[in-house]
Amino acid sequence: MGDIFVIAEHRNGEIRDITFEMLQKAGALAQxxxxxxxxxxxxxxxESFSSDLSKxxxxxxxxxxxxxxxxxxDLYTGILTALVREQQPFLxxxxxxxxxLDYAPALAVRTGFPLATDVNDILLEDGRPQVIRQMYGGxxxxxxxxxxxxGYMITVRPGVFQVDTAGDxxxxxxxxxxxxxxxxxxxxxxxxxxxxxxxxxxxxxDLLVSVGRxxxxxxxxxxxxxxxxxLGGTLxxxxxxxxxxxxxxxxxxxxxxxSVKPKVYLALGISGAFQHVAGITGADCVIAVNKDxxxxxxxxxxxxxxxxxxxxxxxxxxxxxxx
Amino acid sequence: MNIIVCIKRVPLTQEVDxxxxxxxxxxxxxxxxxxxxxxxxxxxxxxxxxxxxxxGDVTAVTIGCEDDEEVLRRALAMGADRAIRIDPGNLTPDxxxxxxxxxxxxxxxxxxLILTGVQxxxxxxxxxxxxxxxxxxxxxxxxxxxxxxxxxxxKVRVELEGGIDEVSRVQLPALLTIQxxxxxxxxxxxxxxxxxxxxxxxxxxxxxxxxxxxxxTPQTRIEEVxxxxxxxxxxxIEGNPAEMAETIIRIMGEKGVTV
Numbered sequence: 001m002g003d004i005f006v007i008a009e010h011r012n013g014e015i016r017d018i019t020f021e022m023l024q025k026a027g028a029l030a031q032x033x034x035x036x037x038x039x040x041x042x043x044x045x046x047e048s049f050s051s052d053l054s055k056x057x058x059x060x061x062x063x064x065x066x067x068x069x070x071x072x073x074d075l076y077t078g079i080l081t082a083l084v085r086e087q088q089p090f091l092x093x094x095x096x097x098x099x100x101l102d103y104a105p106a107l108a109v110r111t112g113f114p115l116a117t118d119v120n121d122i123l124l125e126d127g128r129p130q131v132i133r134q135m136y137g138g139x140x141x142x143x144x145x146x147x148x149x150x151g152y153m154i155t156v157r158p159g160v161f162q163v164d165t166a167g168d169x170x171x172x173x174x175x176x177x178x179x180x181x182x183x184x185x186x187x188x189x190x191x192x193x194x195x196x197x198x199x200x201x202x203x204x205x206d207l208l209v210s211v212g213r214x215x216x217x218x219x220x221x222x223x224x225x226x227x228x229x230x231l232g233g234t235l236x237x238x239x240x241x242x243x244x245x246x247x248x249x250x251x252x253x254x255x256x257x258x259s260v261k262p263k264v265y266l267a268l269g270i271s272g273a274f275q276h277v278a279g280i281t282g283a284d285c286v287i288a289v290n291k292d293x294x295x296x297x298x299x300x301x302x303x304x305x306x307x308x309x310x311x312x313x314x315x316x317x318x319x320x321x322x323x
Numbered sequence: 324m325n326i327i328v329c330i331k332r333v334p335l336t337q338e339v340d341x342x343x344x345x346x347x348x349x350x351x352x353x354x355x356x357x358x359x360x361x362x363x364x365x366x367x368x369x370x371x372x373x374x375x376x377x378x379g380d381v382t383a384v385t386i387g388c389e390d391d392e393e394v395l396r397r398a399l400a401m402g403a404d405r406a407i408r409i410d411p412g413n414l415t416p417d418x419x420x421x422x423x424x425x426x427x428x429x430x431x432x433x434x435x436l437i438l439t440g441v442q443x444x445x446x447x448x449x450x451x452x453x454x455x456x457x458x459x460x461x462x463x464x465x466x467x468x469x470x471x472x473x474x475x476x477x478k479v480r481v482e483l484e485g486g487i488d489e490v491s492r493v494q495l496p497a498l499l500t501i502q503x504x505x506x507x508x509x510x511x512x513x514x515x516x517x518x519x520x521x522x523x524x525x526x527x528x529x530x531x532x533x534x535x536x537x538x539x540t541p542q543t544r545i546e547e548v549x550x551x552x553x554x555x556x557x558x559x560i561e562g563n564p565a566e567m568a569e570t571i572i573r574i575m576g577e578k579g580v581t582v
Contacts, residue, residue: 011483071489073463096449098483101441102465105422105453114419114542117448130546135447136336140350142548147540158484186462186494190478196486207580213337231575231582243504255484263578266571271337285578287571288557292338296551303574304557305567312571315564319572320582 002090002151003038004030007080008053009095010041011070012192015049018095021161023056025122026093027169030058032124035090039171042079044069055167063176067185074185076103081110082179089151091122091129096155104155114146115153120160129154137273138296158255159278196257198250200234207233208262208283210253212276213240214269214290214309221246224268227313230320236260238270254279268309272297324379324472326370327432328403329425329439329455330363331385332394336444341550348545359394362440366501368508369470370438371402377472380404382432386411386424392524399519400511406524414529417541418446422454427532430459436477437498441466449500456498464491467499 004026009016019039026037039057041049045064053060063079076099084092084107094104096118108115121132123143129152130145146152202208209228215221221241228235235251242252253260255275261282268289270276277300280286288301289312298304305312334355342351359367370381383398383406385391395406409428416424429437437459439452449465456463468488469480475495480488482502493499529539560570572582 077457098466098481098489101449102453102463102481105418105450106457106463108419108450109422109454109457115450116543117418117450133447135548136334136341136350136445137447138551139336139341140548141551143546145544145546147542147544149542186497187464188492190490190492192483193480193488193490194486195488207575231580233580239503245507249486252486256482257486259485264575264580285574286557287560287574294340294550295338298559299551299556301557303560303571305560305571307564307567311564312567315568316571319565319568323582 001033001035002088003036003059004033005084005089005092006037006039006057007092007094008039008041008049009097009099010043010047010049013047015052016095016097017163018097018156018158019053020056020163021158022093022095022156023053023167024163024165025156025161027056029091029122029124033090033127038089040080040083042068042076050173054171054173055169057169057171060171060173061176062173063178065178070189071099071102072185072189073102073106073187074183077106077110078182079178080107082182083176084111084113084151092151092153094153094155096157100155104153108153111151112149113151113153114149115155116144116146117155118157119154120157122154128152134274137271139294157274159281196250196252198248200250202234202236202251202253203258203260205234205236205260206263207231207266208236208253208260208264209233209266209268210236210238210270211241211268212238212270214271215241215246218244218246220310223310223313227317230317233266238276239273267297267301268313270297271295272300324373324377324435325382325433326373326379327382327384327429327434327437328363328366328370328398329384329437329452330367330394330398331360331440331443332357332387332391333360333444343548343550347547349548357390357393359397360440360443362442362444362501362503363394364508365503365505366438366440367398367401367403368506369501371509372506373436373472374402379435382407384409384425384428386416386421395524396516396519397511399522399524400515401509403522405522408524408526409532410526410528412529414539416539417543418448418450419454419542420539421451422458424529424532424534425451425455426458427534428527429455435495437461437496439498439500441500441502452498452500459498462493462497463499464493464497465500466502468502468505470499470505
């Protein structure tokens with residue numbers, strides 16, 4: 001049987017957490033399948049990530065090149081296609097991250113291996129993988145099987161596999177040569193840009209009063225801002241509010257915004273997409289208010305109110321003013 | 324600049340109780356309202372804005388049944404010049420098949436840029452756009468939240484995790500998957516949709532595209548769907564508004580937030 005490949009993700013000189021989460025799951029699957037785990041690293045020369053990875057893998061396959069200091073679609077797809085064709089891994093795991101989403105589907109097409117994305121769990125059924133994933137923004141789960149193939153590909157949702165052990169392997173680092181026919185990249189990296197800087201620092205607040213799509217329209221934000229002020233809290237929001245330009249990006253909580261760690265997170269009209277929930281795992285207590293009693297936010301909240309957010313906002317204002 | 328934009332009609336499921344149908348493999352869709360996939364709405368707007376600035380044609384493409392033409396008419400009303408609906412017949416394509424079908428239908432067209440949404444609101448796979456790019460041999464960028472044509476290329480901004488954007492230059496022709504928030508999609512009036520009925524809307528079958536049944540084996544299959552467990556999760560606060568407010572303030576106090 002072929003290996004389980006875990007494609008490492010790194011940015012600004014650091015291996016990203018998703019890599020270790022995937023390695024942890026790969027280790028468990030490899031035990032069941034009696035196969036090896038290979039971490040695959042595409043990096044700049046002498047970036048010395050391989051020793052971190054070797055604790056978690058039987059082999060670390062390393063491609064080093066000046067052009068691999070940061071991610072590039074064409075280089076990743078080209079290099080990994082050649083590697084997968086040569087080594088025929090049984091399973092290839094890629095992070096369901098911005099970069100993973102950028103190359104995994106291309107890699108699947110080029111290698112002909114079937115792909116399942118944004119996966120929450122991986123099962124083995126008669127020696128073939130099946131996956132559990134969510135649909136409709138987390139309102140429905142599905143179990144998905146693959147067409148029979150030599151190998152399978154999965155992008156793994158960040159945060160679903162906990163890293164609960166220290167790596168105890170001593171994998172061999174194997175230096176790899178870049179494929180000779182590697183096409184020159186059609187996409188050129190220019191720069192990273194910070195987008196969430198601003199006047200309000202939501203990461204330091206003890207109380208976040210956070211507003212989502214359920215607020216309905218821009219004019220309704222002021223009612224929630226008033227509540228935040230009355231409670232001595234800070235106003236934050238979920239992605240749709242920023243998409244619609246109702247609040248600036250520095251208020252945004254979630255994967256593409258900021259991770260927060262307040263004592264209390266009051267989520268008003270936020271449905272609870274996983275990208276949002278990933279940003280509030282550090283909150284001590286989450287209180288969610290949503291009209292939809294089946295909104296995914298209630299699965300991660302400590303307390304819930306299935307009601308109109310404005311009813312609760314006005315009641316809270318009344319309570320504070322009368323106190 | 325000629326642009327193709329791939330779009331989809333999806334059921335509206337927020338604040339709706341989903342029910343699973345008798346097959347156990349999908350939800351009951353009949354009672355649901357349908358809308359343009361949110362990401363695709365931004366993709367149409369991006370295409371139309373480029374066309375307004377630079378000239379050229381915008382073609383909207385969807386795979387779907389007759390009812391799905393609603394989103395094509397919407398795209399036409401927003402400013403697209405023509406639309407194509409590919410009728411999948413009885414086939415329920417997975418992401419991989421959707422990409423193959425789109426690739427075949429687009430391969431004969433003249434384009435500089437293809438735009439899709441990052442993902443669809445129903446399946447949430449996020450794979451169709453990039454698979455389509457690869458089938459057509461195009462450069463691509465996923466999760467684009469900024470886009471500026473630049474001399475045979477496009478300067479694109481893509482969204483990474485943690486409030487960071489990556490800026491890069493992509494050679495054209497290229498495919499970009501468009502993130503929500505990249506622009507402000509224009510309002511579409513009923514009158515606008517009515518007027519757009521004069522524009523060309525072509526319907527094609529899979530046979531007309533040259534597919535045979537064997538060509539169309541999905542790579543993934545949904546074996547079952549299930550609703551998340553309801554009992555798990557939050558302790559629900561009941562009562563009248565004043566009582567609920569009092570409970571919230573008490574909990575906040577217990578957690579060290581005093582008002």
